[in-house]
Amino acid sequence: MSRIGNNPISIPEGVNVDLKDNVVTVKGKLGELTQEIDGVKLHFEDGVLKLERNSESKDHKAKHGLYRALINNMIEGVSKGFSKELELVGVGYRAKNNGQVLDLALGFSHNIVIDVAPEVKVETISEKGKNPIVKLTSHDKQLVGAVAAKIRSFRKPEPYKGKGVRFVGEIIRRKAGKTA
Secondary structure (H helix, E strand, C coil), X not given: CCHHHHCCEECCCCXXXXXXXXXXXXXXXXXXXXXXXXXXXXXXXXXXXXXXXXCCCHHHHHHHHHHHHHHHHHHHXXXXXXXXXXXXXXXXXXXXXXXXXXXXXXXXXXCEEEECCCCCEEEEECCCXXXXXXXXXXXCHHHHHHHHHHHHHCCCCCCCCCXXXXXXXXXXXXXXXXXX
């Protein structure tokens, strides 16, 4: 039994959900998202969306909770949006953006220049005495997570000094260095 798939999804005002040929389209004030579904049926009633699986096969049981979570993230994204913040920890680590182009100085011989997807808004915050922060916001949760993971992959936090690119609030497991 899927506990997540059985939960109803409440649709807030200003969000429109359509189903056409196994493609769910969610429109809201922040944008529009689509997702192809298969193995589940959607039922709309009184601003509440419920998902029901077509059969009790293992594949349909797995997809029941998956599609419920994806549709819920789509509805939340077009109504509120999602954001991730990355912190650059290290001497000389800098970040600046020019529109959708992000320029990172992470201790390599050249700066890393990333052209971020147009759906994701990039903002850099640099205050004196604090680590630079890169803030990513969008209505697509998967895209924000993928862009944040790509930026983090350029210089992952290392366990000895803690230098690198990390999520704000992420706890890095530290190791003791060599003893004399």
